[in-house]
Amino acid sequence: MTECMRRVLESKRATRRRLQALPFAEKLKLLEKLRERSLFIARSELRTRQGR
């Protein structure tokens, strides 16, 4: 594994740990944003066209 890749993976793990440690209420707010994003993508024109 290259040094660059090792740094990327470590940074990713650190972000996951930070998110995991957030208070439940804050995590739920993030869930709401993730859900809005998923619904937006599901409604998008490209998705709708592919579904035809």
Place this chain on the structure above:
Amino acid sequence: MKATLEVINAMQKDGIIGKYATGGAVGATYYLEPSATLDIDIFVALKTPPGAPLLMRTPIYDYLTSRGHRSEKEYLVIEGWPVQFLPPGNALEEEALEQAVETEVEGTRTWVITAEHLAAIALKTGRAKDFARLLEFVEAGVLDAHKLNSILERHGLIEKWEQFEAKFLRGRP
């Protein structure tokens, strides 16, 4: 989400449901990083006599729809979130509901299934997304091995766990 939980708490206070606890992806979010989900799974003890035939989600439906919440497929949409009410389907889920942990969301009291019970339910359910969640639990290091082991033993899931371990955890430190 807080508003959704407040409605469910009111339903509990009004005697429509007994104890409840959040499971699924939202329950897992209590222990893990948030991951996208479109709905909320609520395990719920229903206040109906044992063996009552017309199982029993009707009071929930009536209560919520009479207050302006709409139904959508198998969900009731409460304050924007589709909620699925799940009476425990087996001894594991009954125990999970019984032992759920109390917490609060900005001052609103609520209950969440324990990490070990969520892991055991995921193992028992056994879809690809359940195994993915189980791996997240393992990788996050949030499971109490002793507690998990005793749940797996009580509910006959040791063999399934060994299969999961052999398939997904082999070679891990």
